[in-house]
Amino acid sequence: MRVLQIILGIILVGGLGATVWFMFTAPTGQATPASKTVETTQTPLRTDIPPPDTIVFDNKYGPSTFTHKLHYERVNGNCTVCHTKIFPQSRAPINYGKALHRVAEAEGTSCAFCHRVGGTSFAVDSHCVKCHESKQ
Numbered sequence: 001m002r003v004l005q006i007i008l009g010i011i012l013v014g015g016l017g018a019t020v021w022f023m024f025t026a027p028t029g030q031a032t033p034a035s036k037t038v039e040t041t042q043t044p045l046r047t048d049i050p051p052p053d054t055i056v057f058d059n060k061y062g063p064s065t066f067t068h069k070l071h072y073e074r075v076n077g078n079c080t081v082c083h084t085k086i087f088p089q090s091r092a093p094i095n096y097g098k099a100l101h102r103v104a105e106a107e108g109t110s111c112a113f114c115h116r117v118g119g120t121s122f123a124v125d126s127h128c129v130k131c132h133e134s135k136q
């Protein structure tokens with residue numbers, strides 16, 4: 001019986017040690033020097049060429065078509081409303097998965113900067129088919 005208690009104690013202490021180690025070594029979401037370099041070398045905002053009418057983002061709920069032309073017209077061609085404050089001017093994926101919708105709505109980031117309850121446009125909550133082909 002005593003041996004079993006010692007073994008369980010070692011497992012628990014080891015697990016606690018591993019948890020503490022992971023807490024201190026896990027990424028915090030803060031920008032690293034490498035990601036700061038990417039930000040500072042970002043392509044300047046191009047206002048000399050017309051934006052694409054639509055941009056399609058692939059995802060598991062069906063391609064999501066962003067009507068760039070509609071948004072561009074809504075802000076009277078002022079690209080700085082969204083770029084680069086909310087979105088970088090790039091074709092990089094948004095990484096805006098289902099779980100991130102709630103976080104973005106709470107923080108007013110990404111698409112939810114406008115598309116949230118109390119935002120300037122319809123809230124994304126329960127309006128999946130406005131952006132996605134299907135809601136599976």
